[in-house]
Amino acid sequence: MFVPCTDWRQAVTAISTRRVTTDVAPVVLEHVTKTYGGTGSSAATVRALDDVTLELPEGSFTAVMGPSGSGKSTLLHCAAGLDAPTTGRAVLAGHDLTGMSEDALTRLRRDRVAFVFQAFNLIPTLTAAQNVELPGLLAGRGRDPRSTDRALARVGLGDRRAHRPGELSGGQQQRVAIARALAVKAAVLFADEPTGALDTGTAARILELLRTAGAEDRQTIMMTTHDPVAAAYADTVIFLVDGRIVERMTAPSAEQVAARLSRLPGDRGA
Numbered sequence: 001m002f003v004p005c006t007d008w009r010q011a012v013t014a015i016s017t018r019r020v021t022t023d024v025a026p027v028v029l030e031h032v033t034k035t036y037g038g039t040g041s042s043a044a045t046v047r048a049l050d051d052v053t054l055e056l057p058e059g060s061f062t063a064v065m066g067p068s069g070s071g072k073s074t075l076l077h078c079a080a081g082l083d084a085p086t087t088g089r090a091v092l093a094g095h096d097l098t099g100m101s102e103d104a105l106t107r108l109r110r111d112r113v114a115f116v117f118q119a120f121n122l123i124p125t126l127t128a129a130q131n132v133e134l135p136g137l138l139a140g141r142g143r144d145p146r147s148t149d150r151a152l153a154r155v156g157l158g159d160r161r162a163h164r165p166g167e168l169s170g171g172q173q174q175r176v177a178i179a180r181a182l183a184v185k186a187a188v189l190f191a192d193e194p195t196g197a198l199d200t201g202t203a204a205r206i207l208e209l210l211r212t213a214g215a216e217d218r219q220t221i222m223m224t225t226h227d228p229v230a231a232a233y234a235d236t237v238i239f240l241v242d243g244r245i246v247e248r249m250t251a252p253s254a255e256q257v258a259a260r261l262s263r264l265p266g267d268r269g270a
């Protein structure tokens with residue numbers, strides 16, 4: 001691809017971030033395989049992902065389900081550039097991740113991607129507002145108090161901006177993490193078991209916020225979960241078995257998801 005550049009820094013950035021095109025889906029995996037181990041003579045190889053191809057359109061909300069060890073987290077990590085496929089290709093927010101330098105990957109994740117994890121991942125010494133502002137500061141965009149306030153208000157924590165994570169409940173901490181994702185205006189939001197540590201009512205509120213981020217902010221959401229009720233908030237559910245996509249369901253109910261899950265090989269009803 002020819003990229004016209006005015007100086008070498010721009011040229012290096014353009015090449016190292018490998019922008020594919022603006023009209024590809026925000027998350028693309030093509031024939032992705034991920035294996036672990038197997039280097040020594042007796043070491044067993046684990047095939048965590050086996051020829052996975054998928055494309056998540058802008059503004060879509062996709063849940064990834066499957067038995068324990070089926071490859072859900074590995075799939076999310078490969079799509080998010082936290083882990084590199086052994087073979088195949090991952091494209092994130094229009095950027096081909098293949099062979100991308102660690103620096104370029106860090107910039108891409110910082111600028112275009114947000115993460116919501118089961119363990120919240122907030123900085124304990126910073127207030128809720130400072131946690132929300134942090135990605136913008138790290139990206140050199142400076143402080144944007146209005147956007148921070150708006151994001152905290154959207155998750156119902158406008159009156160908790162000065163509280164530190166230790167002074168907030170688990171559900172409130174997860175809402176701060178979502179406010180941070182909203183403030184970043186990320187193209188893609190990756191959520192790894194975001195409601196795993198929350199009670200049912202709090203989980204419902206978090207899932208509703210995620211759904212709104214997809215529908216109103218056009219954020220593309222990829223979420224792993226073990227919970228059929230959580231998966232039913234998504235517009236598509238992908239089922240993995242032994243690292244392979246075995247089924248996709250569109251707009252399923254929690255009952256349909258649970259029924260399908262119980263018929264998957266290797267499912268222990270978890």
Ligand SMILES: Nc1ncnc2c1ncn2[C@@H]1O[C@H](COP(=O)(O)OP(=O)(O)OP(=O)(O)O)[C@@H](O)[C@H]1O
Nearest residue numbers: 036037046048066067068069070071072073074075
């Ligand atoms: N760093 C690693 N080194 C070796 N094997 C790994 C590593 N990470 C994952 N695996 C293996 O890859 C497979 C898929 O793991 P993964 O964590 O993606 O599954 P999962 O579906 O998210 O599981 P769970 O629901 O239990 O969290 C498993 O067999 C796991 O043991």
